[in-house]
Amino acid sequence: MIGEGLQSTNQRKHSYVRDHVEVGFFTDPTVCIGCKACEVACKEWNQVPDDGFTWSGNSYDNTGHLGASTWRHVMFLEQDRPKGNQVAGPMSLDQDPFRWVFLSDVCKHCEEAGCLEACPTGSIVRTEVGSVLVQNDVCNGCGYCVVSCPFGVIDRRPEPLHDAGGAFKCTFCYDRQKSGLVPACAKVCPTESIVFGRLDDLRARGAKRVEQLQQSGYKDAQLYDPTETSVRGIHAFFLILGEPEAYGLPPKPQIPTIYLKSAWISAFATAIASIIATLAGFAFFS
Amino acid sequence: MTNGPQAEQRLEQLREEAWKKGVVPGKGVDVAGGPIPRKPGYYGQPVVKPPVWTWEIPLYFFFGGMAGMSGVIASGAIIFHQVDLARAAMWVAAVGGAVLSPILLIMDLGRPHLFLNMLRVFKHRSAMSMGAWILSAFGACAVPGLIALELHAHQIFPGTLDQLLRVAAGLLIFGSAIFGTLLATYTGVLIGATAIPAWFLHRTLLPIHFGTAGLGSAAAVLELLGHRIPALNFIGFYAAGVETALLVWLSVDKHGAADRAIHDHGSGWLIRIGEVLNGPLALVLRFFAFIPFAAISFLLGALVSRIGWIAVGKVSGADPESVFAAEHY
Numbered sequence: 163m164i165g166e167g168l169q170s171t172n173q174r175k176h177s178y179v180r181d182h183v184e185v186g187f188f189t190d191p192t193v194c195i196g197c198k199a200c201e202v203a204c205k206e207w208n209q210v211p212d213d214g215f216t217w218s219g220n221s222y223d224n225t226g227h228l229g230a231s232t233w234r235h236v237m238f239l240e241q242d243r244p245k246g247n248q249v250a251g252p253m254s255l256d257q258d259p260f261r262w263v264f265l266s267d268v269c270k271h272c273e274e275a276g277c278l279e280a281c282p283t284g285s286i287v288r289t290e291v292g293s294v295l296v297q298n299d300v301c302n303g304c305g306y307c308v309v310s311c312p313f314g315v316i317d318r319r320p321e322p323l324h325d326a327g328g329a330f331k332c333t334f335c336y337d338r339q340k341s342g343l344v345p346a347c348a349k350v351c352p353t354e355s356i357v358f359g360r361l362d363d364l365r366a367r368g369a370k371r372v373e374q375l376q377q378s379g380y381k382d383a384q385l386y387d388p389t390e391t392s393v394r395g396i397h398a399f400f401l402i403l404g405e406p407e408a409y410g411l412p413p414k415p416q417i418p419t420i421y422l423k424s425a426w427i428s429a430f431a432t433a434i435a436s437i438i439a440t441l442a443g444f445a446f447f448s
Numbered sequence: 449m450t451n452g453p454q455a456e457q458r459l460e461q462l463r464e465e466a467w468k469k470g471v472v473p474g475k476g477v478d479v480a481g482g483p484i485p486r487k488p489g490y491y492g493q494p495v496v497k498p499p500v501w502t503w504e505i506p507l508y509f510f511f512g513g514m515a516g517m518s519g520v521i522a523s524g525a526i527i528f529h530q531v532d533l534a535r536a537a538m539w540v541a542a543v544g545g546a547v548l549s550p551i552l553l554i555m556d557l558g559r560p561h562l563f564l565n566m567l568r569v570f571k572h573r574s575a576m577s578m579g580a581w582i583l584s585a586f587g588a589c590a591v592p593g594l595i596a597l598e599l600h601a602h603q604i605f606p607g608t609l610d611q612l613l614r615v616a617a618g619l620l621i622f623g624s625a626i627f628g629t630l631l632a633t634y635t636g637v638l639i640g641a642t643a644i645p646a647w648f649l650h651r652t653l654l655p656i657h658f659g660t661a662g663l664g665s666a667a668a669v670l671e672l673l674g675h676r677i678p679a680l681n682f683i684g685f686y687a688a689g690v691e692t693a694l695l696v697w698l699s700v701d702k703h704g705a706a707d708r709a710i711h712d713h714g715s716g717w718l719i720r721i722g723e724v725l726n727g728p729l730a731l732v733l734r735f736f737a738f739i740p741f742a743a744i745s746f747l748l749g750a751l752v753s754r755i756g757w758i759a760v761g762k763v764s765g766a767d768p769e770s771v772f773a774a775e776h777y
Contacts, residue, residue: 282579
């Protein structure tokens with residue numbers, strides 16, 4: 163399953179855009195080696211500006227989080243828990259367990275996308291392959307998608323970077339996909355921790371991988387794909403060890419449009435009350 | 449530091465502390481969370497993105513709310529034949545809603561020259577899109593409404609044309625009232641329907657606060673412009689009363705860690721100070737008939753609480769634990 167080399171869907175040409183096939187990413191941290199080739203490939207292909215060379219001081223992560231200029235982000239998560247049946251070296255005298263997890267984070271391309279619903283210019287669209295795309299030349303940088311993403315992915319690019327002012331996030335390499343090519347990050351991933359392919363295939367593959375891992379001792383392996391919430395599933399889903407919170411992933415992400423109804427009811431009630439109060443003021447006190 | 453048992457002991461101490469707490473406060477680098485995060489979340493990184501909006505947005509909420517509700521007051525004044533008050537209110541509506549608000553909104557855009565793209569689509573599920581259309585419709589009513597009203601008031605044209613202007617002014621002023629109430633209240637929906645916990649947990653309160661603060665601001669500014677009439681005084685009492693109730697509501701409606709930006713953090717004080725200024729203080733000042741002071745207090749409160757709500761959103765969005773805590777509601 164892992165390591166199909168040149169036979170894998172990561173290396174084959176495809177016609178998903180022409181055929182309107184839903185595609186996705188399946189990212190598996192158990193085979194990630196933390197090389198950051200995906201981050202580099204993403205920046206190079208998409209010509210994303212650098213966003214500073216600073217150490218966070220936490221772990222070996224110097225990218226921090228996804229943003230306008232970071233579309234792939236390799237997490238370096240350290241936990242005092244065993245990694246499957248692996249025996250780790252001593253961290254302290256009482257030999258607490260220890261594991262190091264690498265996970266390449268990316269835009270989730272939600273089934274119900276908060277950014278897409280919020281965008282007032284129609285700059286953010288759904289593509290033929292089911293991904294969520296920001297049309298850079300249309301975006302006027304209002305910043306409403308930034309607060310509407312339940313995963314904190316999209317952000318406005320600050321001055322003085324190239325193309326500043328607009329909102330940016332992973333494009334799912336839509337330009338490459340239109341030419342039948344695989345997204346840059348999946349193409350370069352040496353261990354196929356990032357797999358690109360048909361969404362239905364990937365979901366089956368993810369379920370199988372979880373089963374395989376659990377049988378070999380990774381008791382806390384699970385898929386992160388919130389299909390039960392108002393986001394209704396994500397097209398770039400993950401296998402995770404342990405709880406989603408540790409990866410900065412919300413356990414129950416919600417699309418903010420579910421809050422619209424109660425907020426608008428409150429707004430209309432206030433509007434009517436204000437009109438009545440004003441008319442009452444003039445009617446009874448003048 | 450020199451070699452010796454004391455120095456070694458200090459290093460042992462630091463190691464113990466780092467292992468137990470995950471944080472070593474003191475001189476040098478403050479390693480928050482590393483190597484093993486002791487708090488929920490990924491090394492304190494935000495889960496959702498805090499808003500990128502700057503000072504223009506709270507100012508827009510302030511002027512937009514004031515202008516929108518001025519349209520309502522202008523309508524009331526027209527119905528009850530107070531043409532001078534209606535003229536003043538329409539000036540506030542036109543200047544605030546058709547000049548200041550668009551300027552502030554365009555200034556806040558990342559790419560101001562593309563502002564017209566706001567009217568590229570109509571999306572009822574995007575409060576930002578609805579806001580752009582509401583503001584445009586309001587401007588399209590308030591400016592010609594003001595012009596028609598002024599032409600009619602000065603009797604520029606004779607006979608039938610003047611009668612036509614009178615009807616047009618009336619219709620446009622009523623239009624300003626309808627779109628004005630939406631302009632003053634939609635801003636609460638705008639920030640209430642987001643992924644920021646401190647905002648979406650108070651999505652019912654926000655439109656009430658923004659709309660009522662707008663109505664009170666409109667009355668207050670008209671009073672300061674010299675229209676000291678009982679009707680505006682009544683509106684001032686109503687707005688300050690509602691804001692007092694909201695102050696109580698906000699202090700009771702707590703959601704633990706999920707909205708701690710409001711209750712524990714410094715930025716929450718901006719909201720409370722604002723609510724005291726436009727709630728109880730404005731109410732008491734008005735009760736003792738210090739009307740100009742009540743008006744100024746209300747205006748200040750309306751502005752400060754808007755600044756506070758944006759500040760709270762920035763704090764809440766950057767706080768991963770508040771997002772995890774909000775999942776339970």
